[in-house]
Amino acid sequence: MVSKEKDLMEWFSEILKNAELYDYGNYPIKGCGSWLPNGFLLRDKVTSILRELLNETGHKEVLLPLLITREMLEKEAKHIAGFLGQVYWVTKGGEDKLEMELALRPTSETAMAVIFKNFLLSYRDLPLKVYQIVSIFRYETKTTHPMIRVREVNTFKEAFTFSATKEESLEMVKEAYDIYCRFFDKLGIPYITVERPSWDRFPGAEISIAFDTILPDGKSLQIGSIHYLAQNFSKVFDGKFMRRDGSYDYYHMNSYGISERSIAALLIHFGDDIGAIIPPNLAPLQIVIVPIIYESLKNEILDYSKKVHEIIQLAGYKAILDDREDKTPGEKFYEWERLGVPLRIEIGPREIKEQKLFFAERTGNKKHIPLNELFKQIKISFSNIEIQLKNKARNDMFNKIISVDKLASIDEILRNKKVAKFGICEKEECGKTIDKMLTGASFLGYDFMLKSIGNCIVCNSKTERIGYVAKTY
Amino acid sequence: MVSKEKDLMEWFSEILKNAELYDYGNYPIKGCGSWLPNGFLLRDKVTSILRELLNETGHKEVLLPLLITREMLEKEAKHIAGFLGQVYWVTKGGEDKLEMELALRPTSETAMAVIFKNFLLSYRDLPLKVYQIVSIFRYETKTTHPMIRVREVNTFKEAFTFSATKEESLEMVKEAYDIYCRFFDKLGIPYITVERPSWDRFPGAEISIAFDTILPDGKSLQIGSIHYLAQNFSKVFDGKFMRRDGSYDYYHMNSYGISERSIAALLIHFGDDIGAIIPPNLAPLQIVIVPIIYESLKNEILDYSKKVHEIIQLAGYKAILDDREDKTPGEKFYEWERLGVPLRIEIGPREIKEQKLFFAERTGNKKHIPLNELFKQIKISFSNIEIQLKNKARNDMFNKIISVDKLASIDEILRNKKVAKFGICEKEECGKTIDKMLTGASFLGYDFMLKSIGNCIVCNSKTERIGYVAKTY
Numbered sequence: 001m002v003s004k005e006k007d008l009m010e011w012f013s014e015i016l017k018n019a020e021l022y023d024y025g026n027y028p029i030k031g032c033g034s035w036l037p038n039g040f041l042l043r044d045k046v047t048s049i050l051r052e053l054l055n056e057t058g059h060k061e062v063l064l065p066l067l068i069t070r071e072m073l074e075k076e077a078k079h080i081a082g083f084l085g086q087v088y089w090v091t092k093g094g095e096d097k098l099e100m101e102l103a104l105r106p107t108s109e110t111a112m113a114v115i116f117k118n119f120l121l122s123y124r125d126l127p128l129k130v131y132q133i134v135s136i137f138r139y140e141t142k143t144t145h146p147m148i149r150v151r152e153v154n155t156f157k158e159a160f161t162f163s164a165t166k167e168e169s170l171e172m173v174k175e176a177y178d179i180y181c182r183f184f185d186k187l188g189i190p191y192i193t194v195e196r197p198s199w200d201r202f203p204g205a206e207i208s209i210a211f212d213t214i215l216p217d218g219k220s221l222q223i224g225s226i227h228y229l230a231q232n233f234s235k236v237f238d239g240k241f242m243r244r245d246g247s248y249d250y251y252h253m254n255s256y257g258i259s260e261r262s263i264a265a266l267l268i269h270f271g272d273d274i275g276a277i278i279p280p281n282l283a284p285l286q287i288v289i290v291p292i293i294y295e296s297l298k299n300e301i302l303d304y305s306k307k308v309h310e311i312i313q314l315a316g317y318k319a320i321l322d323d324r325e326d327k328t329p330g331e332k333f334y335e336w337e338r339l340g341v342p343l344r345i346e347i348g349p350r351e352i353k354e355q356k357l358f359f360a361e362r363t364g365n366k367k368h369i370p371l372n373e374l375f376k377q378i379k380i381s382f383s384n385i386e387i388q389l390k391n392k393a394r395n396d397m398f399n400k401i402i403s404v405d406k407l408a409s410i411d412e413i414l415r416n417k418k419v420a421k422f423g424i425c426e427k428e429e430c431g432k433t434i435d436k437m438l439t440g441a442s443f444l445g446y447d448f449m450l451k452s453i454g455n456c457i458v459c460n461s462k463t464e465r466i467g468y469v470a471k472t473y
Numbered sequence: 474m475v476s477k478e479k480d481l482m483e484w485f486s487e488i489l490k491n492a493e494l495y496d497y498g499n500y501p502i503k504g505c506g507s508w509l510p511n512g513f514l515l516r517d518k519v520t521s522i523l524r525e526l527l528n529e530t531g532h533k534e535v536l537l538p539l540l541i542t543r544e545m546l547e548k549e550a551k552h553i554a555g556f557l558g559q560v561y562w563v564t565k566g567g568e569d570k571l572e573m574e575l576a577l578r579p580t581s582e583t584a585m586a587v588i589f590k591n592f593l594l595s596y597r598d599l600p601l602k603v604y605q606i607v608s609i610f611r612y613e614t615k616t617t618h619p620m621i622r623v624r625e626v627n628t629f630k631e632a633f634t635f636s637a638t639k640e641e642s643l644e645m646v647k648e649a650y651d652i653y654c655r656f657f658d659k660l661g662i663p664y665i666t667v668e669r670p671s672w673d674r675f676p677g678a679e680i681s682i683a684f685d686t687i688l689p690d691g692k693s694l695q696i697g698s699i700h701y702l703a704q705n706f707s708k709v710f711d712g713k714f715m716r717r718d719g720s721y722d723y724y725h726m727n728s729y730g731i732s733e734r735s736i737a738a739l740l741i742h743f744g745d746d747i748g749a750i751i752p753p754n755l756a757p758l759q760i761v762i763v764p765i766i767y768e769s770l771k772n773e774i775l776d777y778s779k780k781v782h783e784i785i786q787l788a789g790y791k792a793i794l795d796d797r798e799d800k801t802p803g804e805k806f807y808e809w810e811r812l813g814v815p816l817r818i819e820i821g822p823r824e825i826k827e828q829k830l831f832f833a834e835r836t837g838n839k840k841h842i843p844l845n846e847l848f849k850q851i852k853i854s855f856s857n858i859e860i861q862l863k864n865k866a867r868n869d870m871f872n873k874i875i876s877v878d879k880l881a882s883i884d885e886i887l888r889n890k891k892v893a894k895f896g897i898c899e900k901e902e903c904g905k906t907i908d909k910m911l912t913g914a915s916f917l918g919y920d921f922m923l924k925s926i927g928n929c930i931v932c933n934s935k936t937e938r939i940g941y942v943a944k945t946y
Contacts, residue, residue, distance in 0.1 A: 088563050
C-alpha cells in the first residue's frame with residue numbers, strides 16, 4: 001500500500017478499497033462511486049447525526065424532483081452562469097427528443113423556489129426550514145477523487161430557509177453555522193471557517209461562508225458551505241408573501257450544504273498506513289474479540305471469549321467474535337485493523353488465568369484490564385481513541401497554517417505543503433491581487449470567526465481581518 | 474372536493490394536496506412529485522418498516538450510481554428490449570456532447586452486477602443480499618398519476634440477491650415473498666399475489682411474482698414484485714465465483730422491488746371523502762387535542778388540555794394541542810380530519826366537570842372516556858382504528874373479485890368495475906387467448922398461493938390454478 005505521506009489520494013483510494021467502504025474505479029463511468037455495506041453503515045451514522053441536529057432545530061425533511069428544466073435554471077442569471085459548464089442534460093426519452101432539455105440537479109435552489117412558493121403565501125407560513133439528502137450532479141472535467149470530486153455527489157444534504165426579513169435570514173445563517181460546527185465537532189474533523197471573497201461565492205449568493213479542512217497534504221477541502229441568497233431567487237420565481245399589514249414582499253432565502261466530503265475528511269484525517277480508523281462513536285463495528293487459541297485450552301478460551309462477546313453485545317456495543325479457524329491471529333489483527341475497528345480484545349491462556357482481557361486500541365495503545373472493569377475500560381478506551389484522533393487531526397492541521405506578513409513568502413509556504421495566513425483588509429482589490437499572483441492555489445477568503453489587529457499584507461492598511469491562501473481540492 | 478366514488482385519481486390528488494403530503498402539479502415537469510414535510514414523515518415511517526424487515530433478514534443497504542451506460546443496459550438483450558422505450562438519456566455535459574450516452578437508471582440489475590462481481594469471487598462470499606432506496610426513472614408517455622405512474626419513482630426500494638444455486642435463489646424468492654407479506658400486512662394493505670405469465674415478466678426474469686392490490690375503482694395496482702433472474706445477468710456480466718471444488722460457475726440473481734405505490738395504496742384504501750386517514754401505527758401525528766373554549770371556563774379548559782397533552786407526549790405519543798384562538802372548533806376538526814390524524818380528543822366544560830375526555834376516532838366512532846383510563850383507551854382506539862381500516866379495505870377489495878366460469882362473463886365484470894377470477898391451466902396459449910380478447914384490461918397471471926380444483930376457463934381441462942383479469946394502473 002502506498003503511504004499516506006507519499007500520495008494522499010492514492011492512499012485514500014486504497015483504504016476505501018481495503019475496508020470495503022466505497023467502490024471507486026470498478027464502475028464504467030468516471031466520478032461515480034458506490035457505498036458498499038460497510039461504508040453505508042458509516043454513511044448512515046454520519047447522516048443520522050446531521051439529521052438529528054437539523055430536526056432538533058426545526059428543519060423539516062423533504063424530497064424534491066431530481067430533474068430541473070433549463071428554464072428554471074436560467075431564471076437567476078448568476079446561478080446559471082456559475083453552473084452552465086457543469087450541468088448534465090437529459091435530452092432524450094426513449095427514442096424521442098425531449099421538447100425541453102432537463103438538467104440533473106446541480107443543486108436545488110430553483111426547485112425549492114418553485115415548490116415552496118405555493119405554500120408560503122403569508123407571514124404566518126414563515127419562516128420555513130427544509131432539507132433533503134440527495135444526489136446532485138456535476139460534469140467534472142478535472143481529475144476526480146472518490147467522495148471528494150465526483151460527478152454524482154450521492155450524499156448531499158442541502159438545506160434551505162425562507163424568511164420574511166434579511167435580519168431573520170442572517171440569524172439563520174448563524175444557526176446553520178452553529179449546527180455545522182457541532183456536526184464537525186461530533187465527527188472530530190478540524191476546520192477553519194472562511195467568508196469567501198465576492199468573486200468566489202456560490203452562484204446567486206450574497207454571502208458565502210465555507211468550512212474548510214486542511215488535509216495532510218496541505219491542500220484545503222471545502223466540507224460545508226452556507227449561503228445567504230437574499231431575494232435573488234424569490235424575485236425571479238415570484239416568491240411573494242403577504243405581510244401582517246397586507247402588503248407583499250419577496251422572502252429571503254439561505255441555502256447550506258454538506259456532502260460525503262465530510263466522510264472523506266474523517267477517514268483521511270484519522271486513517272494511517274495500515275488502513276482506516278473509525279472513531280468508536282461512528283463505527284458500525286466497534287469491538288472485535290479475537291481468541292488466541294492454544295490447543296490444550298481451546299474450549300476454555302472459546303467459552304470465555306463467547307461470554308465476553310455476549311455481555312458486550314448485551315451492553316449495546318457493536319461487537320464481533322472472530323473465531324474463524326482458518327486464519328491466524330496475526331491475519332485477523334491485520335484484517336480488522338484495515339477495516340478501522342477501533343478496539344480489539346484479545347483472549348488467550350494468560351487472560352483466562354488472570355481473569356483479564358487484553359485491549360489493543362486501533363490508535364496504538366495496548367493494555368491488560370481486569371475482567372471486572374470491562375465496561376469502565378471500554379468507556380475509557382473509546383474516549384481515549386476519540387480524543388486522540390481528534391487532537392491529532394487538529395494539531396496536524398493547525399500546524400500546517402503558517403502566519404506570514406509578506407506576499408513573497410506565500411509561494412514557499414505552498415511549496416512546503418502548508419497554508420498561508422495573513423492580515424488582509426476588506427478591499428476587493430487586495431484580495432484579487434493575491435488571487436492573481438497564485439497558480440494552482442486560491443485566496444480562500446476572510447476568517448469568519450477570528451479577528452486580530454494587524455496590517456493588510458497587500459496595501460499595509462490597518463485591518464482586523466485574517467485571510468488564507470491554500471492549494472485546494 | 475370530488476368524491477372517491479366518482480373519480481378516484483382526482484380524489485387522490487386532492488387528498489394529497491389538502492393533507493400537504495405530496496406536491497404534484499406545481500412542478501413544471503410532468504410526472505415528478507415532491508414529498509412535503511408531512512408526507513416525508515409518513516414516507517420515513519413506511520421505509521423504516523421496510524428497512525427493519527430487510528435488515529433483520531440479513532439484507533445490507535448500499536448505494537450505487539444513478540447513471541448507467543448504454544453498453545451496460547444493452548448487455549442483457551431482453552432487459553434492454555423491455556426498457557428501451559422508457560429510458561431517459563443524458564447526452565450532454567455542459568456544452569459537450571458525451572462520448573457515451575448515459576441512462577437514468579430504470580432499475581439497477583446491471584449496476585449491481587457490475588459492482589458486485591468484484592466482491593463475489595468465491596462460494597464463501599455467497600449468498601449476498603443487498604438493497605437500496607433510490608430514485609428510478611421511466612419516460613412515461615401515458616397519463617401520469619401522483620406516486621402511481623410517475624417519471625421519477627423517488628422511493629424505490631430495490632433488493633438483489635446473489636447465490637450459488639438455483640435452489641438457494643428460489644428459497645430467497647420465498648423469503649422475499651414472506652418479507653413483502655409482512656410489510657403489506659403491517660401497512661394494512663390487502664393484496665393478491667400472482668405469478669405473471671411468461672410474456673409479462675420483468676425484462677430479464679424467468680419468474681416474476683407480483684403483489685397486486687385492487688383499488689376501489691376496480692383497477693389493479695402492482696405494489697410489489699419479485700423476480701428470479703437466473704444466471705441471465707451474471708452470464709453477460711461475467712459474474713463467476715469459485716465453487717468449493719475449485720470449479721467456476723455463474724451465480725444466480727433475484728431482484729425485488731417496492732415503491733411509493735405502497736404509500737399511495739394505503740392512502741387510497743383508507744381515505745374518505747373528507748380527506749386522508751392515516752392509521753395510528755404510521756401516523757406522524759397521532760392525536761390532536763382540541764379545547765372547546767367557553768369564556769367563563771377558558772383558563773381551566775386550557776390548563777386541563779395542556780396537562781392532558783403533556784402526559785400523552787410523555788407517554789411517547791405524537792400529539793399536538795390546537796389552542797389557536799382564530800379558528801372555531803369546527804374549523805379545527807375539519808382541518809385535522811383532512812390531514813388524516815387518527816384520534817381527536819375534545820375537552821370542554823363537561824369533560825372537566827366529569828373528569829372525562831371526548832374521543833373522536835377519524836374512522837367515525839365517538840365516545841366519552843374517564844380520564845383515569847386515558848392510556849388504556851388510547852390503545853383501544855388505536856387498535857380499533859387499525860383493525861377497522863384494515864378490515865374495511867380487505868372486505869372492499871375481496872368483494873370486488875368475482876368468480877366466473879365463462880369467458881363471456883369477463884367483460885361484464887370489468888364493466889362493473891370488478892376483477893374476474895377463474896380456473897386456468899398452465900398452457901401458455903390459454904393465458905394468451907384471454908389476454909388477446911381484452912381491451913384496456915390484462916390477464917394478471919396465476920395466483921401464487923391459492924390452488925383450487927376446477928376447469929380451465931379456456932380449454933376446459935382440469936386445473937388447480939387460478940387466474941385473474943383486471944383493468945390495471
